[in-house]
Structures are given as structure tokens and as C-alpha cells.
Amino acid sequence: MTSPILERAPGDPRKKAINPALKFALELGPGLVFFFVTLRGEWLAAKFPILASIGEPILIATAFFMVATALSLAVSWLLTRSLPIMPLVSTVVVFVFGALALYLQDKTFAFMKPTIINALFGTVLLVGLAFRRSLLAYVFDSAFELDAEGWRKLTLRWGVFFLFLAVLNEVVWRNFAENTWLFFKVWGTIPITTLFTIAQMPLILRHEIKQPAQEKHTS
Structure with a gap:
């Protein structure tokens, strides 16, 4: 029987888990690529003239970001x-x-991408809850196991948080300079998300399913 293309359901013993640190690196990596290529876009265009045909630095960074995102997904597949x-x-x-x-040479689409992604994730999580599905378990089940009520509460909080990030991105890119938005996208969003994640630990500890301790066998 062939394996499914999409990841297995949370709790499925046949599901292969990725080391949490590696999983975090795969998720963070493309964003760091976007950040550093935007900062060094002019240098890269001068060093490799073919990149100049892509457009200004943020568009060059967008192309690199697309490649890095595809590579991250490919590593997960492997x-x-x-x-x-x-x-x-x-x-x-x-x-x-x-x-x-890239096609329209309009960096507005690059600015709006985090808004769309966060709004989409937030909406999917909240709609899933309306149908009694805690979809967040697909993201975190390799890190910890919660009871149904714990997943429901955590999914609700993350759904609202993703919508907050979407609104925050809109506020920043529409009201501040491009470089301010760039630094916020990496060095602002990550600390905010980290603090939010830490703030959920009391809920996680209250609803975590404790694994029974292995009995020690004496010879």
C-alpha cells in the first residue's frame, strides 16, 4: 500500500516526525533568505548581472524566497x-x-504575502473549530500531545493570533518605510510569535497527555 502524499493525521503511529529544531529551521530559513537578499540585493545584482533583470532588491529577494520555500518543502518530503x-x-x-x-514588477504583492498567509491560516483554524476539527494538531502533534479540550483552546488562540499578525503586517507596510517593514517581518514577527508561544505553556501543561512511565525490569 502506497503512502499518502499529504502528512498523516495527528496521532497516527505511522506518521514520521521531524526533529522540532530542524522543523523550526526549515520554517525560518526562507524568511532569513528573504531578509538578507533584500539587504544585499544591489550587491548581488552588480555581482551577477542576470539578477538585475528580475528587478529591484525586494523582487530579487522574492525570487530567492520562492526557491528557498520550495527547497524547505522538498527537505520535508525527503x-x-x-x-x-x-x-x-x-x-x-x-x-x-x-x-x-515578479511578472507585474509590483512589490505590493511581496508586502501583502504575510497578510494573506496569516489571514488564511487564522481563518482555516477558526473554521476548522466551527466543524469541531482542531487542525493545529497537524502542526504541533510531534512536539506534544494534548487532550481534545487542550487542542480546541490552543487552536482558537492561534487562529486569533494569526489574524492579529495579518492586521499588524498591514499596519506596518502601509504606514512605515520599506526597510522598517523588512526588519519587522523577521526581527519583529519572530520575537512576537516566540513570546506568544511561551505564553501558551500553562495551557499546554494543563492539558498535556502524560505518557505512562516505563516500568523498570530487574534481572
Whole structure:
């Protein structure tokens, strides 16, 4: 029997898990590529003239971001032989809006991409709750196990948080300079998300399913 293309359901013993640190690196990597290529875009264009045909630095960074996102997804596939659902959705959005930005030479699409991704994730999580599905378990089940009420509460909080990030991105890119938005996208969003994640630990500890301790066998 062939393995499914999409990742298995949370709790499925056949689901292959990725080391949490590696999973975090795969998710963070494309964003760091976007940040540093935007900062060094002019130098790269001068060093490699073919890149100058792509457009200004943020558009060059968008092209690199698309490649890095595809590579991240490919590594996930190689490690688990399945595609993680939320990163897959994010990749589709990245390629759609990245392609529009490059084709139309309009960096507005690059600015709006985080808004669309966060709004989409938030909406999917909250709609899933309306149908009694805690879809967040697909993201975090390799890190910890919660009871049904814990997943419901955590999914609700993350759904609202993603919508908050979408609104915050709109406020920043529409009201501040491009470099301010760029630094916020990496060095602002990551600390905010980290603090939010830490703030959820009391809820996680209250609803975590404790694994029974292995009995020690004496010879």
C-alpha cells in the first residue's frame, strides 16, 4: 500500500516526525533568505548581472524566497515522504503572490504575502473549530500531545493570533518605510510569535497527555 502524499493525521503511529529544531529551521530559513537578499540585493545584482533583470532588491529577494520555500518543502518530503499541510498551503501562496510580484514588477504583492498567509491560516483554524476539527494538531502533534479540550483552546488562540499578525503586517507596510517593514517581518514577527508561544505553556501543561512511565525490569 502506497503512502499518502499529504502528512498523516495527528496521532497516527505511522506518521514520521521531524526533529522540532530542524522543523523550526526549515520554517525560518526562507524568511532569513528573504531578509538578507533584500539587504544585499544591489550587491548581488552588480555581482551577477542576470539578477538585475528580475528587478529591484525586494523582487530579487522574492525570487530567492520562492526557491528557498520550495527547497524547505522538498527537505520535508525527503525526511517524511509526505507533505506537511500548512507549509504546503504557505508554499502555494508564496508562489502565487511571488509570481505576480515578479511578472507585474509590483512589490505590493511581496508586502501583502504575510497578510494573506496569516489571514488564511487564522481563518482555516477558526473554521476548522466551527466543524469541531482542531487542525493545529497537524502542526504541533510531534512536539506534544494534548487532550481534545487542550487542542480546541490552543487552536482558537492561534487562529486569533494569526489574524492579529495579518492586521499588524498591514499596519506596518502601509504606514512605515520599506526597510522598517523588512526588519519587522523577521526581527519583529519572530520575537512576537516566540513570546506568544511561551505564553501558551500553562495551557499546554494543563492539558498535556502524560505518557505512562516505563516500568523498570530487574534481572
